[in-house]
Amino acid sequence: MTADTLPDPVEERREEQYRDISRRVWIGWGRNSAAMGVVGVLVLVCVWAVGLLDGERMITGLADIADLLGDMWPPDFTNINRWWGPLWDSMSMSIAATALAVLLSVPLALLGARNTSPHPTVYAVARLVLNTLRSVPELIMAIVFVAAVGFGALPGALALGIHSAGMVGKFFADSIERADQASVEVARAAGATRAQVILHGILPQVLPQMADVTVYRWELNFRASVVVGVVGAGGIGFELIAALRTLQYQEVSAILLVILATVTVVDALGGALRRRFQ
Template sequence: MTTNTYHKFEILLKQQRQQRYHRLMQVAVVVVIVLISFFLVGLLDWERLAKGVPSGVNLIRQMLPPDFSTASNWIKPLFDTLAMSIAATAIAVSFSLPLSLLAAGNTTPHWLAFQVARLILNGLRSVPELIMGIILVAAVGFGALPGALAVGLHSVGMVGKFFAEYIEHVHPAPIEAAQAAGANKTQVIYHSVLPQVLPQMLDVTLYRWEYNFRASTIMGAVGAGGIGFELIGALRIINYQEVSAILLVILVMVTLVDSFSGYLRRRLA
């Protein structure tokens, strides 16, 4: 081995050691942040956690056996929750698609439109559904309407963000070919951009529907109707057997929605 080759080999080993050191430092920083977070929320308070175990066991005993005696009263709220999740997903897709085209760097017509669209998406994503629900219940009254609006508007922020990222990562060749053929901006988007991202958009839409159903179940906490309203009512009167029954019904519904979503994803892929 020549001196020059040996020197290059030494430099390579040194670079690898530095890379390993940097990775270890990054992992150490993450671990420290996690441990600090555990401490701040009380996860390292072993005495308090140990004292909570008997209370948890006692609560589970009070929830058994589940009480389905009023199950007939949950049918309409369940359908309300399902309808809420579907309507919220439709709202999310309807608003996300145009916003994502404005928020993607390769399809936005102007930098100002890009900034405004990004700001709207960030704003909608930053407000939790429950906060939106409280505001909308005060605005339009109780029922499924404020729940659908709250879940839908919050979903716009997340769905629009994913749509915009997919659009920004499309392959440029079809776009360049359409532009070379004389297509205008709208035609380029319709014929070259959307066909590339529709499968990913479909996946996000179906996954978001699954999430929206789960989110819709808790909108009853703010008076937005659905099965969550029945759950909160049972909790308020400390009827834990009915609570466990409603939770089981919600679990079954979430499983059915997830399964149906997976079926649609396979059929439409």
Template sequence: MSTSTESASTVGLVDERREQDYLRISDKARSGWRRSVAVTGLVLVTVLVSSWVVGMLDGARMITGLTDIADLLSEMWVPDFTNLNSWWGPLWDSMTMSIAATALAVLLSVPLALCGARNTAPHPAVYWVARLILNVLRSVPELILAIVFVAAVGFGALPGALALGIHSAGMVGKFFAEAIEHADHAPVEAARATGAGPAQVILHGILPQVLPQMADTTVYRWEFNFRASVVVGVVGAGGIGFELIAALRTLQYDEVAAILLVILATVTLVDALGGALRKRFQ
């Protein structure tokens, strides 16, 4: 009789625990669902308010703008490629500008990333200084930097390369530092166990893990720098952007369309080459 009572009591306790577990899981799921709905609602409200502030919800203004754009596109057709041969030089300047800028960015980013990663920084003060420098570098738009360097070193591709390289160093350095911080600790501990010094630990325990990510980031930034080279050319930093703004200022919209098509074809080629390089480094 007592055995049956104990068995029934045990079954009752198990059922009670299952019910408690079910209620706890259900409460957690409902809480997570409510939190997700609240976050989604907050994001939507933020988007709507931002759209209203900038005028994207002004239907009449948007319709008028679309009409003006249609008129502009009609003026750009048919593209005029008469000066195509004179654009190859500036286009090459944009390409070399992007390559030089990316090389400068990597050169600056590697030491900053090593100092700006918690697991490789020699001291917390060094870590915070490196992070501050990275924040400063990427907080100044490349267009502003281009204006400064044009005033400092004159017109041409050099100020554009300097502007893009320094601005890119802030972004590339941040990505490099994040990759270093997320490196697996096992190879690092193994290198330390053999008596390796800090430099050897970085060289043999960390860099082999993050080099593919660093290469991928570098290629992606090169693609970005080529597109950005068109923008900095607008302020006199050389490249095809200078030719574009010259055509815009003289209202030669058919020539503008031709230059944009040339830029589009080159960007497509650069993106394809960048994709091939990224696959190579994976």
């Protein structure tokens, strides 16, 4: 065997690395494909279970919806002056609920973040509280608070605020855990106390994300205020369900258009606030 025909060790290592990378890519592709296949089968089973694949039923339902939309046209704005008060109640409810959610979320988030919680047990309890708060739907909470404090915007604000605290607190805690530890180490090296580390090393990093989540949650709370109004928690939702119960479909469409216009304004204002805090 001449020197020209001797295998090149460097070339052999490159080929071996290439084969190793190719093998890993194929294995990863196979695993991802299998996972996507399982998810696809699960989705199809769920779609079949709820009846989305029942073509006859869906066609019949679409025809009934078309008839209902015909009954809702044209919208009747005769009582529009009566809706401004409930609409303001819904807006006030969403703002008050968001403020309550932030008030509850900040301490729970600090206790539920690994890098600020004083003890693993405290961390676990705080996370459990956050999970519990967001696992109970706001509609169920609204029913409970209506029974406890009566009809009006108060039970709606309490229900939305407490439910929102679970989700907002989780986002706050996740943001705190992702904070850059370099600033924290600098504060600790300077002799800062635990509270000073949180105040000067962590919160300045996460305040923009917290403000963004707060504004976004306010937008969601306004939409949800319409839903909780259906069970007597005040707001424009109460007027909507009253019109539905009396079969005033043209008035229902008018209220829905007013809600749509208000939601559009709220979304635009929320977007402006989020850009302001970025």
